[in-house]
Amino acid sequence: MTKLTSARRPTGRASAATPTETPPGKRGATAIDLRIHSAVVNAVMSHRLPPGTRLGEAEFCELYQVSRTTVRKALQRLAHDHIVSLRPNRGAVVASPTPQEARDIFAARRALEREIVPLVIRHMTPASLRRIRAALEAEEQARHGGDRAAWIRLGGEFHLLLAELAGNAVMQRFMVELVSRSSLIIALYENPGVPMCGNDEHDQLLALIEQGDAARATALIEHHLLEIEGRLHLGAAERKLSLAEALAGC
Known part of the structure; x- marks a missing residue:
């Protein structure tokens, strides 16, 4: 697996899904946890983060140079939007709808x-x-x-x-x-x-x-x-990428 320290860090490049201001219903959010939220949504929608991919807090902290508190806020927001699932004592994974x-x-x-x-x-x-x-x-x-x-x-x-x-x-x-x-x-x-x-x-x-x-x-x-x-092909297997690979450039 590519080491996170050598991976290309997210650049903050604007995309169609990158918020420029706090969206309705996301009051209390900071720019950085919205940026993490947007990056994960884009990676999921672009098939770079397939279902079941583990989203480690430590990896986010290193990629974005933020605290675990900020990462947890972003993951909770993603869970609220049904993009990820939060598993007790096991962390977050990309949701896998049956x-x-x-x-x-x-x-x-x-x-x-x-x-x-x-x-x-x-x-x-x-x-x-x-x-x-x-x-x-x-x-x-x-x-x-x-x-x-x-x-x-x-x-x-x-x-x-x-x-x-x-x-x-x-x-x-x-x-x-x-x-x-x-x-x-x-x-x-x-x-x-x-x-x-x-x-x-x-x-x-x-x-x-x-x-x-x-x-x-x-x-x-x-x-x-x-x-x-x-048009859906449910249950199709995909290669899992590391978090750093999936979020590179986001």
Whole structure:
């Protein structure tokens, strides 16, 4: 294994998922634990940290020159987002959703998003349509730039935006957890060698929302989620990298 002292340390280079300010819901976070959080999320979404990878506190301390307290804050935040699992007396590992968990999460999303889409249409305004278009443009830019981590993240954020525009705070809270967990599943189990597809179904969904066609839009969102689930290769083994290798350049 490459020694941490000789590994390339994270440079703090900005990326699509690197926060420039404290995001909502992350009050009390410092710049460095947000940076660690962002680096791990990017490494997981880019397939550099496969499920089950151990995330040692000491390695983070050496890589980022920070205290264990700071590292623990970042790991707790990652656990809250279902990116890592914290095991009593054994430390943190990248979460390993089972095939059944993946099926359950996507089934829950289909049930919830079937209710969200008609509410988006009911509450549609010119401003909300502009926000949807802007989200689609950002997603397309990430795809053209080959930034898989940002593409997965922005795809999830598109669905979160719809949940926000539906105007139901309870549904929105459920969607935050479901999107976080399904984005991890997509990143871990969708074949990284397959070219990133376009966001045609997101574009089609916007068109149906603009037309006010709730029935077809609801059918499309269900088909869209089934298609995503159908592309997953659950249980595929991957080579494990050291933490220093996975986070190099993040």
